[in-house]
Amino acid sequence: MKPTASQASELPAGLRRDLSDIAGPGGLLTDPADRWPYGYDNSQRHILPIAVFFATDAEQIPPLVALCNAHRLAITARGRGTGTTGASVPAPGGLVVSFERMRQIRRIDAADRLAVVEPGVLNQTLQEAAAEHGLFWPPDPSSAAFCTIGGNLACNAAGPRAVKYGTTRDATLGLHAVTGAGAAIRTGVATTKGVVGYDLTRLLIGSEGTLALITEATLRLTPLPETKRTLRALYRDIEAAADAVAAIMAQPVTPCALEFMDAAALESVRRYSDPGIPDAVRALLMIEVDGPAAGMDAAVASIARAARNPGLMDLGTAHDAAEVEALWKTRKALSPAMRHLAPKKINEDIVVPVSQLAVLIAGLERLAEERGIRIVNYGHAGNGNIHVNLLLDPAVPGESERAEQCLSAVFDLVLALGGTLSGEHGVGLVKRPFVARELDPAAIGLMRAIKRQFDPNGILNPDKGLPEAAKD
Structure with a gap:
């Protein structure tokens, strides 16, 4: 059953009073000007919510969900709105529940290497607190200074370190959450092993608030490495760079970051600034290696051997902060460069098997030429x-x-190469129309049944993630 309160533009007086009672003083925004900023995320899509509820305590969530069920009022959970797929854009006439005020780090247990946090804690805040104990939380999205742990959990965020340390799913032990039926549940364990019952923790992570509202997370922390080295490899073509990636990932030393820029990305930087990279360079790899200081020279040598092939033009290694900054100069210049090249961009985060990288980039270059759309990878x-x-x-x-048609062709190419349409940005509104290309009908049907079990009235973030159901 669909929420029905979404047809109203203002809260009924009784519902407003009941929401205010749960929220407490200053916990509910109803003025259109106040709720306007909570209607969009980094996808640039916007829908004005009917109200904004600021959660400050987990105990508020079950009665809130019960009230919204009674009124069929849609709920969309929100952290800081840094997502790019519209997952935190509210349903028309729906309620936004902001967790930005639930920002307490309940405890950091260095002995068990875990942290217990509320969903509004910023990623960077957790990193700084964990570092005081010689630990870190592996997920490191580029928005770490602004994004919340709850948002990271919602879309299974990752970042460069995922190549060695895994994604948010791999770094989360357990959750406290409230289902769409209003039931408070605890999932997972506080240990690194545990197989009692189904793995609801991994199910909720990446579900974009469509199954439950997360109120607490127990996160697995990792010891900070003793040292880190940075390398930059320049190649004459994408095939050589792709061969190097495969070789690097096949040898025993796993890098903590292995970043890539293609020819179009390098050309974009050249139009904006002088990166000091020859025009003949058609692909760049940024490689970071971390670990014990005693073995770092050998680890870097192993990575360097794997990176060398006939297409390598230059391989540089940084030994101090200034040299690291110099090597990263080109990569850091890319984002501002693209802002100068076009007034708008469609940013997708697809994934293909590492062995298919060269085929992917070649296919994207072909699509750019055929469709007349500049593509930077x-x-x-x-x-x-x-x-x-x-x-x-x-x-x-x-x-x-033409750009939308090109995007559709990009997704077809990715799936043909055995890839997936989203690696860490989620699905939300933006990728929802394409989900049925990747998932088969039986799998989608099973997921719809899971959604109904968690959220029988369909009030949690409706019309996100799964494709639209066929009309009878």
């Missing part, structure tokens, strides 16, 4: 997670339509 080559950026100007007649 970079990302986490070590696990085949590439950020595909389609640059366009909506003011040019027909360009937006």
